[in-house]
Amino acid sequence: MATMKNEIDFLLHLADNALIIGHRNSEWCGHGPILEQDIAITNIALDYIGQARNFYQHAAVLINQEPTSFGATQTGNDLVLPATEDSLAYLRDVREFKNLLITEIPNGDWAQTTLRLFLLSVFQLQLYTQLLQHSDAQVAAIAEKSIKEMNYHVKWSQDWVLRLGDGTEESKQRMQIAIESIWAYTGELFIQPEFATAACINYADIQTAWNKKVSAVFEEAGLSILSKTFVQKGGAEGMHTEHLGYILAEMQYLQRAYPNSEW
Numbered sequence: 001m002a003t004m005k006n007e008i009d010f011l012l013h014l015a016d017n018a019l020i021i022g023h024r025n026s027e028w029c030g031h032g033p034i035l036e037q038d039i040a041i042t043n044i045a046l047d048y049i050g051q052a053r054n055f056y057q058h059a060a061v062l063i064n065q066e067p068t069s070f071g072a073t074q075t076g077n078d079l080v081l082p083a084t085e086d087s088l089a090y091l092r093d094v095r096e097f098k099n100l101l102i103t104e105i106p107n108g109d110w111a112q113t114t115l116r117l118f119l120l121s122v123f124q125l126q127l128y129t130q131l132l133q134h135s136d137a138q139v140a141a142i143a144e145k146s147i148k149e150m151n152y153h154v155k156w157s158q159d160w161v162l163r164l165g166d167g168t169e170e171s172k173q174r175m176q177i178a179i180e181s182i183w184a185y186t187g188e189l190f191i192q193p194e195f196a197t198a199a200c201i202n203y204a205d206i207q208t209a210w211n212k213k214v215s216a217v218f219e220e221a222g223l224s225i226l227s228k229t230f231v232q233k234g235g236a237e238g239m240h241t242e243h244l245g246y247i248l249a250e251m252q253y254l255q256r257a258y259p260n261s262e263w
Helices: 002-026 035-065 085-090 110-131 137-165 169-185 203-221 242-251 253-257
Strands: none
Touching (some): 002 110, 085 253, 110 169
């Protein structure tokens, strides 16, 4: 049972990361600096929502097979069974979400948004590459599909880090400020959650590859990496910033106000 719960929690972790960063990126829809980039970041948001759906759907199947091993999803005192992708996204409370904190912090300006996407995408590309060897064939299949999207996310966001870092004095300053704002949230990327027990995952290797890629891009852009900073952490354990509550209040309103609504 413990092993099944770990598998489900890990799926929810992956799904929550994708859902929350997808929601954050979607907030740029209609507000991008130019039409082409507005469309680009909106499509990236859709990529993430698609990934979230795939992971939630798989988690729901496992929950419904062995609900007692997970404890089922609860809303108040009522068990929400059978679990669905909608119930997992819209009927869990803040403390039940397992997303990394970097996904929920505010967008800030364009520099902060693109930098966050770059730092997160480089991490996810490495993680999903390892998940290709996962013992669960469905997880491996989702990772394989997601990698194609992640490669584009890394390239697109990397181009913006280089463009702004090696641009005007103001754009460079904005990107450096973005680094100072986000860097404390990057340490959590490499803290292996207790439920991430799959033999194929090696967070130390992910961190090594991430450091190499990020350092190379920052050097090319003329940006400075912070040497030391306090690590903000706890998202995978359900300890979140105040920002997630506002995201969920907006995102979950319709389903909670009008139960069983369907698109």
